Amino acid sequence: MPIKVGIPRALLFYEYFRLWISFFENLGAEVVVSEKTNKEIIDNGVKSTVDEACLPVKIFHGHVLNLKDKVDYIFIPRLTSVNKYEYICPKFCGLPEMIKYSLKDVQNIIDTNIDFRKSKKNLNKTIIEIGRYITRDVNEIKKAFKNALEQHNEYHSLMKKGLLPIDILENNYIEQLNEEVKVVLLGHPYNIYDSYSSMNIIKKLRGYKLSVITCDALNRNVINQNAETLDKKMFWSFGRKILGTALYAMEDNEVCGIIYLSSFGCGLDSVIADIVERRIRRSSNKPFTLLTIDEHTGEAGIDTRIEAFVDMIRWREKNENNLSTHRKFIYPN
């Protein structure tokens, strides 16, 4: 019987799932991914999480509960830092503890510390520590990781081409990639890619014949170059990505609008969304809107805002087109 490893379909799943799944599978483990977020998962998560946590963390708890009786281990690494001098939201550092103390009957957790703040020197040590749960063979672990990393890079290169995790997960490679009107959707990956908690925002936008671009479609260098222009280094990895993308989108003529999806009570977003909004208002005239999600299931609020936002984009477009013909009329050359 192979060892069964559970991976919750939440938080950084959408960023790292190829890496994690291939790594464990290469080692001969059977990987079980929790079901897609649904009402039951959210209800269970909300019931068992500390009250102050944000919605994505509550959803994560629900996914862990969804897995707990199906697997031998649940993979909940302590993600502290993945890039030099950068951090991930502090809630990720305490995630294994939060799970252990809130969900008393979940005990077999792979909670290896992932911390590359100073350097990636301890990368090998980290992956061996994780791999040890499955096998003792160090060479096999290294080989498994190397292959998994290739898969991970392939996944990210697909996203650079404009595919989104939902397309890749659903094997839907042809859905509306090149609509003329492009909007940039900003936010943490677990907010924008979870179709339940985001109220299906990506499909809704595509339904209005808009191409949806996220941080993942941009080259890391482009993001970094733009993020460098800030007065001070943005030390949150995801905050940096979002800000870099926003600054890029402000200047890109093809982008017709910028939407920021944030979860209520997010500490990082309270800073980043504010900087993004101020920057956009100060030095660009692109439409921008901030949408906030939380536990509510009534979609009227988000639908109204999206509809009005799209109306505004179309209206502006029509107006600009009219204007140019108008000018031609006034100044015939």
Add this chain to the structure above:
Amino acid sequence: MKEIYLGVDVGSVSTNIVAMDSNKNIVDTLYIRTKGKPIEALKMAFMQIKDRLQRDIEVLGVGTTGSGRHLAAIMLGADIVKNEITAHGVAALNIVPDVKTIIEIGGQDSKIILLRDGIVYDFAMNTVCAAGTGSFLDRQAERLGIPIEEFGTLALKSKSPVRIAGRCAVFAESDMIHKQQLGHNQEDIINGLCEAMARNYLNNLGKGKEIKPPVIFQGGVAANIGIKRAFEKILGCNIIVPKYANVMGAIGACLLAKDEVANTGKTKFLGLDIADSSFNVKSFECERCPNMCEVVEFYRDKKLVARWGDKCGSWGNIQVTQDNEKLA
């Protein structure tokens, strides 16, 4: 026979209907309280409007807006269903063509809409919190035992300023109670509340936005002259409150319906007799998957006409007419 267009705005607090003739003149307006029962409210509104307009009219088109716009559209057979922001923008442009800023405060929503060169250029809506909207004012008026209509005039009588916290409705209420216990005048407290609301609105929605005159103030709360004055004080410019400020959403819906019908050629309106139809709603929790969607079934004269609320579409997409035959 008079030809008219109808605009319907079903909001959280009020349900409004506007009847407009082909030359964009307003023939009649109606403002009633939704009281949490949008279907009954809309039926009631149609009974009243039917009585008032008599029989010598022909409805050429109907538009719906507001948070209950989809429900209203199914009940009436609307030609166009539009969000409140676009509807308010269209209505304001019709009254003041060079309007640059719209302040709209309704029952649960508040919005700021910026317009440049006659198009909606930017907007913002309050986020998850409804502090500083009409329903909060209603509650305070009730608590103080003052009719909401007199709220604004009382604020104008204030002589010395009293500061009330405006960021959160709960803080505002406790602040008001404290100031009452300290013995401040009611007028001063009410004025403080009006100023707090204007301050909070501009901090929250106006953040980073260039608010340029002409400024229009519309929505139910625009009837409150105290808040109008508070905005004028902070912004330092004159604020226009249009004659039909409380039904501007419905006016927008009317204008949009007129344009829509000009394109399609024919209205889908089911007729004023819908006031006599019976409407029922049944809802159930679907048990086909763990999402447990709350599905709503809508019946007109005991006939199922629409279903919604499911995420997967397996209920909503069923041809309701076919299904209907099966049920019968």
